[in-house]
Amino acid sequence: MPKYVYSFGSKKTDGRADMKNLLGGKGANLAEMSRLGIPVPAGFTITTDCCNDYFANKARFPKGMKEQVEKALKLVEEEMGMKFGDLANPLLLSSRSGARSSMPGMMETVLNIGLCSKTIPGLIKKTKNERFVYDSYRRLITMYSDVVMEKAEGIEPGEGKGIRVQLDGIMDKLKKSKGYKNDTDLKVEDLKHLCDEYKKRIRKVLGRSFPDEPMKQLWGGIGAVFKSWNGKRAVAYRRIEGIPDDWGTATNVQAMVFGNMGYNSATGVAFTRNPATGDNKFYGEWLPNAQGEDVVAGLRTPNPINEETKNEQNMHLDSLEKAMSKLYRQLYSIQRKIERHYRDMQDIEFTIQEGRLYMLQTRVGKRTGTAALNMAVDMLKERLITEKMAVMRVKPEQLDELLHPIVDPVAEKKAEVLARGLPAGPGGASGQIVFKADDAVEWRKRGKKVILVREETNPEDVAGMRAAEGILTSRGGMTSHAALVARGWGKCCIVGAGMMHVDSVAGKMKVNGKSYREGDIITLNGTKGYVYEGKLGMIDATENPQFQNFMRLVDKYRKLGVRANADTPEDARVARNFGAQGIGLFRTEHMFYGEKSEKPLFLLRQMILSSTLEERKNALGKLYKYVKHDVKATLEAMNGLPVTFRLLDPPLHEFIPQDLEKQRELADSLGISVNEVKKRGEFLHEVNPMMGHRGVRLGITYPEVSEMQVRAIFEAAAGLNKAGKRAFPEIMIPVTCDMNELIEQKKIIDEVYKEVLKKFKIRKINYLLGTMIEIPRACLLADRMAQIAEFFSFGTNDLTQMGFGFSRDDIGEFLGEYLDRRILKADPFQTIDQDGIGQLIDMGVTKGRSTNKNLKVGICGEQGGDPASVKFCNRVGMNYVSCSPYRVPIARLAAAHAAIEEASEGKKTTKNKR
Ligand code: ADP
Numbered sequence: 023m024p025k026y027v028y029s030f031g032s033k034k035t036d037g038r039a040d041m042k043n044l045l046g047g048k049g050a051n052l053a054e055m056s057r058l059g060i061p062v063p064a065g066f067t068i069t070t071d072c073c074n075d076y077f078a079n080k081a082r083f084p085k086g087m088k089e090q091v092e093k094a095l096k097l098v099e100e101e102m103g104m105k106f107g108d109l110a111n112p113l114l115l116s117s118r119s120g121a122r123s124s125m126p127g128m129m130e131t132v133l134n135i136g137l138c139s140k141t142i143p144g145l146i147k148k149t150k151n152e153r154f155v156y157d158s159y160r161r162l163i164t165m166y167s168d169v170v171m172e173k174a175e176g177i178e179p180g181e182g183k184g185i186r187v188q189l190d191g192i193m194d195k196l197k198k199s200k201g202y203k204n205d206t207d208l209k210v211e212d213l214k215h216l217c218d219e220y221k222k223r224i225r226k227v228l229g230r231s232f233p234d235e236p237m238k239q240l241w242g243g244i245g246a247v248f249k250s251w252n253g254k255r256a257v258a259y260r261r262i263e264g265i266p267d268d269w270g271t272a273t274n275v276q277a278m279v280f281g282n283m284g285y286n287s288a289t290g291v292a293f294t295r296n297p298a299t300g301d302n303k304f305y306g307e308w309l310p311n312a313q314g315e316d317v318v319a320g321l322r323t324p325n326p327i328n329e330e331t332k333n334e335q336n337m338h339l340d341s342l343e344k345a346m347s348k349l350y351r352q353l354y355s356i357q358r359k360i361e362r363h364y365r366d367m368q369d370i371e372f373t374i375q376e377g378r379l380y381m382l383q384t385r386v387g388k389r390t391g392t393a394a395l396n397m398a399v400d401m402l403k404e405r406l407i408t409e410k411m412a413v414m415r416v417k418p419e420q421l422d423e424l425l426h427p428i429v430d431p432v433a434e435k436k437a438e439v440l441a442r443g444l445p446a447g448p449g450g451a452s453g454q455i456v457f458k459a460d461d462a463v464e465w466r467k468r469g470k471k472v473i474l475v476r477e478e479t480n481p482e483d484v485a486g487m488r489a490a491e492g493i494l495t496s497r498g499g500m501t502s503h504a505a506l507v508a509r510g511w512g513k514c515c516i517v518g519a520g521m522m523h524v525d526s527v528a529g530k531m532k533v534n535g536k537s538y539r540e541g542d543i544i545t546l547n548g549t550k551g552y553v554y555e556g557k558l559g560m561i562d563a564t565e566n567p568q569f570q571n572f573m574r575l576v577d578k579y580r581k582l583g584v585r586a587n588a589d590t591p592e593d594a595r596v597a598r599n600f601g602a603q604g605i606g607l608f609r610t611e612h613m614f615y616g617e618k619s620e621k622p623l624f625l626l627r628q629m630i631l632s633s634t635l636e637e638r639k640n641a642l643g644k645l646y647k648y649v650k651h652d653v654k655a656t657l658e659a660m661n662g663l664p665v666t667f668r669l670l671d672p673p674l675h676e677f678i679p680q681d682l683e684k685q686r687e688l689a690d691s692l693g694i695s696v697n698e699v700k701k702r703g704e705f706l707h708e709v710n711p712m713m714g715h716r717g718v719r720l721g722i723t724y725p726e727v728s729e730m731q732v733r734a735i736f737e738a739a740a741g742l743n744k745a746g747k748r749a750f751p752e753i754m755i756p757v758t759c760d761m762n763e764l765i766e767q768k769k770i771i772d773e774v775y776k777e778v779l780k781k782f783k784i785r786k787i788n789y790l791l792g793t794m795i796e797i798p799r800a801c802l803l804a805d806r807m808a809q810i811a812e813f814f815s816f817g818t819n820d821l822t823q824m825g826f827g828f829s830r831d832d833i834g835e836f837l838g839e840y841l842d843r844r845i846l847k848a849d850p851f852q853t854i855d856q857d858g859i860g861q862l863i864d865m866g867v868t869k870g871r872s873t874n875k876n877l878k879v880g881i882c883g884e885q886g887g888d889p890a891s892v893k894f895c896n897r898v899g900m901n902y903v904s905c906s907p908y909r910v911p912i913a914r915l916a917a918a919h920a921a922i923e924e925a926s927e928g929k930k931t932t933k934n935k936r
């Protein structure tokens with residue numbers, strides 16, 4: 023019989039912090055806090071295995087579990103000195119979900135389980151607090167009907183029709199009719215009346231009665247937690263976060279402590295450091311006479327935890343430090359102890375019951391990228407963590423956010439603040455207002471930038487929050503759902519902008535008497551919490567000294583080189599600023615697109631439409647100047663670092679002019695008719711150009727095209743060398759599938775090389791000759807390719823395209839469904855498909871090195887900046903990855919993570935061997 027139930031509390035604790043897989047994060051940490059002697063209400067955790075067995079058993083509790091639960095419940099009763107379901111001294115319980123990693127708001131909690139018509143009188147008598155008892159009862163009815171009777175049953179009421187919304191509506195109506203402002207104003211009679219009304223409404227809407235039996239409530243609560251694991255919202259969240267379905271969730275059953283017993287009771291949420299900035303200051307929010315998620319729900323503006331961290335929204339409210347100074351001091355020292363024990367910033371929940379403090383949760387706190395970086399560097403200085411730990415503390419994806427734009431301070435100074443809220447997610451964002459999450463997704467699909475504006479967000483909004491540039495809410499604090507989720511993603515977010523009145527049903531919001539509708543543009547400064555009308559400019563947020571320090575540390579542990587893909591001297595400079603150690607891909611054809619491309623493009627077209635060698639050479643001769651200029655400027659910017667120049671790659675027909683004006687110009691310059699231009703163009707038409715006359719195939723059929731480019735490269739390098747400057751070009755031949763292609767091209771290169779040496783009267787130019795590996799056949803024959811090539815650069819875009827037989831440009835039609843239905847785990851064009859394409863790469867590296875042990879290997883596909891792909895490249899023994907300039911720091915960090923992880927795995931395996 024498996025052990026399904028683990029106790030925790032001051033008397034007996036079975037679990038530990040490192041048992042997260044079995045007990046979930048919440049359960050493992052409740053056990054750990056109990057072990058540390060921190061006051062935690064007694065309880066027990068039902069394992070994730072039990073959840074899995076439950077589903078395997080057709081959603082029935084597995085055998086033996088019931089007895090274990092009853093036994094553990096006895097222990098809780100003994101420790102608390104109360105009895106569940108007792109008439110005189112009833113124990114109340116909470117049922118709390120907790121998966122391995124925290125899934126904010128995904129799973130549901132039911133508080134006050136055990137209140138019913140037979141236990142209510144006893145509890146009133148015992149506490150002499152009738153108001154408290156009925157306040158707890160109305161909360162139980164609300165949570166239970168919502169979580170257990172509706173959500174867990176898979177009932178999907180329409181927007182605004184959910185039972186919880188309906189019950190809250192009843193309360194709001196009552197409050198209004200009595201002129202109350204807060205829920206704390208409700209009197210005993212009001213609460214009693216509410217409980218009756220609630221039960222009636224539940225019967226009417228759900229067709230069943232609220233259970234009046236403690237044990238029935240308890241098992242309903244436990245089952246609902248399990249069921250919620252397969253609820254729609256939890257499944258959607260797992261898809262986004264890549265959490266496997268078979269982890270399951272644990273259930274925690276815990277003795278209730280009450281923050282709603284009056285004004286010497288309270289509940290709160292806090293962070294051991296500021297999760298938005300990383301400041302080493304105890305930071306949090308609390309509410310007197312409140313229970314559970316009141317702080318997070320945004321019904322009342324929460325109070326600040328201490329004087330030091332008060333802000334504009336809560337300045338007028340009492341801090342816990344002032345209101346209950348002794349308890350604050352106790353809480354303060356507990357949070358210090360917890361942080362030191364876990365050696366990381368913790369997110370904690372606590373409740374004060376009539377002057378006694380209880381801890382209800384601790385977990386590693388979510389944080390912005392900025393905070394992650396600052397904390398890592400600070401904790402290293404404090405000697406709380408090691409260098410390696412510091413490097414591992416920042417996720418590569420989080421760096422992205424540090425490199426993200428912020429609102430231009432100059433523009434901001436001139437602009438007038440429209441509304442203020444709490445700075446919940448950093449950086450700047452501007453976009454069009456939408457009020458519904460679905461609309462955010464929809465608009466984004468149409469290529470629009472949107473700001474999702476809500477009163478507050480809930481788990482149903484997650485997809486829309488993802489799609490939005492920024493999130494703005496009128497309610498809620500720094501621990502509200504919106505803030506938690508945005509912080510996790512590093513998304514620009516402002517919460518609790520209370521002066522805004524949001525009416526999402528009518529699709530408008532009002533601020534200071536002015537109305538804004540869907541589609542109006544606003545700008546958010548998520549770092550400060552300011553909202554502006556219209557669109558403000560953005561600037562880059564680099565040059566932070568903490569960032570520089572951190573990246574130095576990263577480079578200390580990284581083995582893999584990081585280069586950038588850059589096509590212009592300007593890109594090259596940006597790349598170097600971000601720490602690129604070279605350019606892994608310079609696409610010659612870039613000069614034919616966009617700005618200043620007019621003249622070279624014209625010459626290229628002339629070349630393409632030439633019908634004789636002479637015509638072509640004439641055009642190439644003129645084009646030479648432009649190619650050499652760009653090559654030289656880029657080599658110069660990289661100052662001796664390697665630059666990989668890819669010879670002309672795309673199919674020629676891409677460049678054929680379609681408009682008459684351009685055709686006429688070309689006809690004139692070539693001395694032919696417009697009709698002839700059209701005819702030659704049609705002649706170049708291909709059915710399947712991506713697999714057509716492109717890459718090395720052009721170099722084979724038109725050797726003079728390769729010759730011109732190679733000459734430009736050598737002469738640029740020679741010129742720089744002569745001027746006392748360093749240059750290190752790498753000539754890369756694209757789209758190869760056979761060694762003989764390389765042999766042919768090498769002949770041209772050797773020839774030109776000799777000529778350039780002679781012309782410049784020099785003995786040598788440093789360079790390498792290599793090839794892009796992007797056709798599966800080239801991987802299979804890599805041992806032969808490497809006899810000519812001095813380096814390989816895996817072109818994983820084409821390799822994926824040809825390996826899968828998926829056209830990259832047409833994948834939109836089916837990829838979504840492939841991902842939804844889990845046929846594929848991820849988009850292989852974003853992250854290397856390690857199972858399949860990864861084998862081709864691995865084979866290519868191994869075979870290549872088998873005939874050329876000095877073969878330099880890198881990757882230049884889009885995936886080069888994807889952290890998981892970087893780790894893969896490290897593992898197969900590449901020398902470098904190359905990615906877009908802005909992803910260079912991310913790749914550097916991913917490479918350091920890969921090296922550290924590999925070293926620690928290596929240690930583990932040797933340990934195991936011994
Ligand atoms: P979440 O996973 O959303 O954090 P929790 O299980 O932590 O949900 O519970 C929601 C709220 O209820 C929290 O504020 C928590 O502190 C409170 N809570 C849970 N169990 C108890 C309890 N036994 N006594 C008092 N408050 C509780």
Ligand code: MG
Nearest residue numbers: 127129130131
């Ligand atoms: Mg919750």
Ligand code: MG
Nearest residue numbers: 048371382383
């Ligand atoms: Mg919690």
